[in-house]
Amino acid sequence: MNDKLIVNVDKVKQVNTAAVYGMIDQLGPISRVKVAEQSQLAPASVTKITRQLLATGLIKEVAQQASTGGRRAISLMTEQSHYYFISVRLGRGTMDISLFDLSGISHAHSNLGVPEVEQDALVNTLLNNIDSFIQQHLEASQNLIAVAVTLSGLVNPGEGTVVYTPHYQLRDCPLASLIEARFSLPAYVGNDTRAMALAEHYFGATKDVLDSILISVHSGTGAGIIVNGQVFMSQNRDVGEIGHIQVDPLGDKCQCGNVGCLETIVSNTAIVERLKTLISQGCPSILQGDFSIEDVCAAANQGDMLCHQVLHRVGKMLGNSIAITINLFHPQKIILAGEIMAAQNILLPTIKQCIEHQALSSFAEDLPIEAAHFQNNPTMGGLALVKRALLNGSLLIRLINEKAQQIEQ
Ligand SMILES: [Zn+2]
Helix, strand or coil: HHHHHHHHHHHHHHHHHEEEEEEEHCCCCCCCCCCCCHCCHHHHHHHHHHHHHHHHHEEEEEEEEEECCCCCCEEEEECCCCCCEEEEEEECCCEEEEECCCCEEEEEEEEECCCHHHHHHHHHHHHHHHHHHHHHHHHCCCCCEEEEEEEEEECCCCEEEECCCCCCEEEEEEHHHHHHHHHHHEEEEEEEEHHHHHHHHHHHCCCCCCCCCEEEECEEEEEEEEEECCCEEEEEEECCCHHHHHCCCCCCEECCCEEEEEHCCHHHHCHHHHHHHHHHHHCCCCCCCCCHHHHHHHHHCHHHHHHHHHHHHHHHHHHHHHHHHHHHHHHEEEEECCCHHHHHHHHHHHHHHHHHHHHHHHHHHCCCCCCCCCCCCCCCCHHHHHHHHHHCHHHHHHHHHHHEEEEEE
């Protein structure tokens, strides 16, 4: 057999295993007969694949009373609580670590400071923190199947490489390989906004649609575009840098090097800085001294005109850029995440008004624009990366092969 044929056989095995697992995950409890019918795979293939999935503990058999009465039929369901994985979100100067089971229940969580910015020191801290977290939760460590890391910046998710991140000096860092080498576990690395968009699709506000866009506003502005249930990408490279659409040619310098990008106006820091400048120039506001984005939203909700006007401008700028993405992608739903959503009563009407006037009317008609479901769950992104690896079959095959090796030994 030549190499190409072997690769294709492996690929077919992965695709078929993924199809069977995905069907059991989505429709279970479901019988083998129904899986074969719906997947159009030969019953013998379904039997073989389900035997392998049962051996790894990824699915389980359950007895179900047939609707017609009589003998209890055996159905299949995914096993959600047997395996665990670690999900890490690397934020600005901080990291969140969660221990999840496959149903998405978090069994432990930890938030740690990350003072390092230089690549080697940062990677060391990251690996050591994961290591201590695993040591603290030894009961789950026997059944750990993956580590996922999400962070802001540009990532090559196929290779698990961090190309660039704004808060740390990571450049072309092979983070997934470094994690795999240390823990002997499959590792997945992704952009946090893109991963959160996928989390919303699997578990949250966009479960009901296949095409959606998540706009995330934190220390920058990013978008995660889901097309046909998958993160929209170009040849494994990130897309969705909505924060760097120029909205003001005479605006402030952006960290990307250009001028007047959306995120020079629409980010938590930009909003707070703008208000501080206006207040120092004598504009009246109930806010004084030092304040946060949460204070700005609270003040705006209490009727502070200055905060209201600044957020109204933010809504307009966001709306302009979202209208462009609607024309380009014709999504079924737009969702927004970030601390500014505390002022969604001010932002959403402004955004909707922009879209009404600037997006194609047939694209914008009846388009839901709402708050994201996960507003303060930073490690949900990693959960989505592991779920994707299960659904596309790559992690399933790895677990099946590991089990087969254990049995041989
Ligand atoms: Zn920029």
